[in-house]
Amino acid sequence: MSEDVLLSALIVVHNEETQLADCLEGLTFADEIVIVLDKCTDGSKAIAGKFTDRLIEGAWELEGERRNAGIEACRGTWIFEIDADERASLELAEKIQAVLTAGEGDIFNIPVENYVGGRLIRHGWGGLFGKNGYPGLFRRGVKVWGPERVHPHLHVTGRQGQDLKTPIIHYVDRGISDMLLRLDRCTTLRARDLAESGDISSFPNMVRKIFSRFWKCYVTRQGYRENGYGFVIALCAALYPVLSHLKAALEYSGGEENGG
Amino acid sequence: MADIRLSAVISVHNEEAQLADCLEGLTFADEIVVLLDKCTDTSGDIARRFTERVIDGAWAIEGDRRNAGIGACRGAWVFEIDADERASGDLGREIRDVIADTPYDWHEILVDNYIGGKLVRWGWGASYGKAAYPGLFKKDVKVWGDARVHPPLKWADGAKKGPQLRNRIRHFVDRDISDMIRRLDSYSTARAKDLRQSGDIGTMGNNVRRLFSRFIKCYFFRRGYREGGYGFLIALFAGLFPILSHLKAKLEDDS
Numbered sequence: 048m049s050e051d052v053l054l055s056a057l058i059v060v061h062n063e064e065t066q067l068a069d070c071l072e073g074l075t076f077a078d079e080i081v082i083v084l085d086k087c088t089d090g091s092k093a094i095a096g097k098f099t100d101r102l103i104e105g106a107w108e109l110e111g112e113r114r115n116a117g118i119e120a121c122r123g124t125w126i127f128e129i130d131a132d133e134r135a136s137l138e139l140a141e142k143i144q145a146v147l148t149a150g151e152g153d154i155f156n157i158p159v160e161n162y163v164g165g166r167l168i169r170h171g172w173g174g175l176f177g178k179n180g181y182p183g184l185f186r187r188g189v190k191v192w193g194p195e196r197v198h199p200h201l202h203v204t205g206r207q208g209q210d211l212k213t214p215i216i217h218y219v220d221r222g223i224s225d226m227l228l229r230l231d232r233c234t235t236l237r238a239r240d241l242a243e244s245g246d247i248s249s250f251p252n253m254v255r256k257i258f259s260r261f262w263k264c265y266v267t268r269q270g271y272r273e274n275g276y277g278f279v280i281a282l283c284a285a286l287y288p289v290l291s292h293l294k295a296a297l298e299y300s301g302g303e304e305n306g307g
Numbered sequence: 308m309a310d311i312r313l314s315a316v317i318s319v320h321n322e323e324a325q326l327a328d329c330l331e332g333l334t335f336a337d338e339i340v341v342l343l344d345k346c347t348d349t350s351g352d353i354a355r356r357f358t359e360r361v362i363d364g365a366w367a368i369e370g371d372r373r374n375a376g377i378g379a380c381r382g383a384w385v386f387e388i389d390a391d392e393r394a395s396g397d398l399g400r401e402i403r404d405v406i407a408d409t410p411y412d413w414h415e416i417l418v419d420n421y422i423g424g425k426l427v428r429w430g431w432g433a434s435y436g437k438a439a440y441p442g443l444f445k446k447d448v449k450v451w452g453d454a455r456v457h458p459p460l461k462w463a464d465g466a467k468k469g470p471q472l473r474n475r476i477r478h479f480v481d482r483d484i485s486d487m488i489r490r491l492d493s494y495s496t497a498r499a500k501d502l503r504q505s506g507d508i509g510t511m512g513n514n515v516r517r518l519f520s521r522f523i524k525c526y527f528f529r530r531g532y533r534e535g536g537y538g539f540l541i542a543l544f545a546g547l548f549p550i551l552s553h554l555k556a557k558l559e560d561d562s
Contacts, residue, residue, distance in 0.1 A: 164559065222559050223551065224492050231488040250536070275511070275554040282547070293536040294484050298423070 052078045054147060055123030059083040059113055063131035064090040066218070070131050071098040076140035077127060083117040110236075111192035111199030121187065128183045133159075134216040142213045143184055152208020154185035160214040163276050164222050171270020171277040174260040174284030176230070177219060180210065197236035223279055230283045230290065237287070238294035247296055253289040261285035311337040313406060314382035314446075318372050322390035323348040325479070329390050330357040335399030336386060342376040369497075370451035370458035380446055387442045391479045392418075398474035402443055411469025413444035413462075419475045422537050423483055430531020430538040432524060435491070435545035436480060439471065456497040484540060491544045491551065498548070499555035508557055514550040522546035 056077035060067060061084075071094070074080050080099040084092055086106045095102055103120050107113030118126060125147055129135060135143075139157070146155055158180045161168050172179050175198050182190065182203065189205030220226045241247045264270045264284045270277030315336035319326060320343075330353070333339050341354040342362045354361045362379055366372035377385055384406045388394060394402075398416075405414060417439045420427050431438045434457050441449065441460065448466040452459040481487045502508040522542045525531045531538030 223555050224496060227488060227492045227551075231485050235485060250539075275558050278511075279551075279554060286543075289539075290484065290488075293540060297536050298483055 052122040052124070054078050054125045054127060054143070055121035056080045056127045056129060057083075057117045057121055058129050058131060059085065059117050060087060060091050060095070060131050061085045062087050062089045062091060064094060066131040067091055067094045068097075070129065070134060071095070073135040073137075073140070074098075074127075074129070076135075076144065078123060079121075081117060081121050083113055083120070085113050109194050109196055109199070111194050114192045114199070118187075118190065118192075124187055126185055126187055126190075128181075128185075129215065130217075132218045134218070136213065136216065139211070139213045139215060142211050146184060146208065146211065150208050151206075153189045153205025154182050154203055155208040156180045156210040157183040158210065158212075158214040159217045161217045161219045163220045163226070166276065168273050168276050168280070170272045171264045171268050171280045173264050173268055175233070175287050176264075176284035177280060178217075183215065184211070196240050197233050223276075226279055226283055230287065234287060234290040234294055237291035238299050241291060241295040242299035247292055247300075248288075250289075250292065250296075253292040256288045257285045260288070311382045313384045313386060313402070314338050314340055314380035315386045315388060316340045316342070316376040316380050317388050317390060318342045318344060318376050319346060319350050319354070319390050320344045321346050321348045321350060323350050323353060325390040326350055326353045327356075329388065329393060330354070332394040332396075332399070333357075333386075333388070335394075335396075335403060337382055338380070340376060340379050342372060342379070344372050367455075368453050368458075369455055370453045373451040373458070377446065377449070377451075383446060385444055385446050385449075387440075387444075388476065389478075393477040393479070395474060395477070398472065398476060401472050401474045405443065405469075405472065409469050410467070412448045412466040413441050414469045415439045415471045416442040417471060417475040418478045420478045420480045422481045422487070425537070427534050427537045427541070429533045430525045430529050430541045432529050432545060434494070435525075435548055436541060437478075438529070441468075442476065443472065455501050456494050487540055487544060491547060495548055495551040495555055498552035499559070502552060502556040503560075509549070509553050511550075511553065514553045517549045518546040521549070 054077045056074040058070065060082060071080065079101055081101045081103070082095040082099060084095065084102060084104045092102065092104070101120065103116060105116070107116065127143060159178050161172055161177055182201065186205055189203060191202045193200035193202065220229060261281045264281035265277060270281045313336045315333040317329065319341060330339060338360055339358040340360045340362070341358060343351050343354065343364070345365045351361065351363065360379065362375065364375070366375065386402055418437055420431055420436055448463040450461045452461060481490060522545070525545045526538060526542035531542045
């Protein structure tokens with residue numbers, strides 16, 4: 048046991064050779080870096096090995112389980128969770144250090160600045176299609192992920208501290224194609240979760256959600272201010288439930304896959 | 308060379324999974340012309356098992372590539388088919404009968420579209436799928452325009468359209484909903500290039516209106532509602548095609 052591990056930086060990776068080095072370079076402020084390599088077949092492992100020897104290799108079926116495996120491998124009192132397409136600035140690193148010495152609470156929300164292509168898109172995220180913030184800094188033991196394939200639920204037991212003021216940078220999509228393909232991947236995973244749960248809800252309900260979610264992202268969260276990208280974000284968030292429902296109903300019902 | 312009355316023509320880009328199955332149904336034609344566009348798989352080997360009329364090349368524009376295929380046909384009549392389509396023996400016999408004595412210059416062929424294993428008959432249209440296409444025509448009456456996706460057709464002056472054929476072609480358009488989404492993505496990317504090149508990408512307001520008018524056209528007028536969830540998705544994606552193309556043209560470039 049090393050007692051001087053105060054902060055672990057945790058990153059879960061599936062074939063991220065183009066993003067990984069850039070992300071890891073920003074994590075030197077942590078006392079250790081823990082990297083979970085999930086079914087990687089590219090150069091991710093070689094890159095990861097240059098930054099840390101705390102590598103956990105394996106194959107996880109569920110997003111929540113692989114994240115929990117990473118959290119368990121962390122030796123720090125505190126854990127900072129980041130994804131390969133995110134970047135921690137020096138300023139954020141300083142904020143995190145400040146929380147560790149003087150912050151009150153067990154878990155802290157970190158705001159997110161999302162980039163599509165080279166453009167910062169501030170408004171309109173939500174509805175499972177993007178995040179404005181996430182509980183990324185927490186004391187060991189207070190955060191456990193649920194067993195879903197996509198957007199797993201969180202079980203948090205600690206005291207919520209004040210949100211950090213400095214955002215993490217998130218290169219979420221390169222463009223509209225990336226957004227559509229991400230919508231496709233996420234709704235396929237969600238459909239499998241729905242089919243497994245046995246409750247895929249009803250089509251009319253999902254159609255209603257198209258309108259309520261579009262309104263939420265485009266109007267309430269002011270996606271209209273982001274020119275066309277706000278429209279596409281709202282559209283993807285709006286279609287997420289109905290596409291998941293229809294994939295589950297038409298292609299995953301009874302556990303059989305259609306076509307293939 | 309024996310008398311060539313009917314040519315079957317097919318344009319192919321990496322279709323090794325589909326090609327043999329499609330070509331096996333074309334024996335009713337006097338020749339098969341296969342155009343291989345930037346193929347990096349075994350499509351060429353498969354094609355040469357069926358015909359020696361194989362043309363290799365690279366075409367940036369869908370219309371150009373289709374015109375090159377038609378241009379290589381030696382028959383008086385041309386039957387155009389895609390690798391994901393299948394012609395039945397009945398359709399082949401009907402085509403032979405029609406060209407034997409039709410007074411017209413071209414005929415439409417109805418399409419049965421399949422998603423996965425399911426026949427989806429209703430709701431197609433609005434540049435996201437075809438319910439019928441002018442697939443049988445005299446050589447020289449049909450010329451494709453120069454667009455990347457859904458090129459417009461130009462007909463020779465005075466070319467006369469005959470009745471639709473009775474037998475349908477089967478079109479295995481998508482394997483599943485993921486395929487539909489990816490097709491929406493690739494079509495709208497290609498369409499965005501055409502829009503940028505034309506210099507007129509349209510307006511947001513107009514394309515939002517088209518989202519609703521196209522949805523209504525496919526889901527209600529073309530009765531997509533009869534197909535349940537797939538009909539809904541066809542109408543949805545037909546509706547989204549113009550606005551996604553517009554936004555890609557507006558916000559992104561060719562890189």
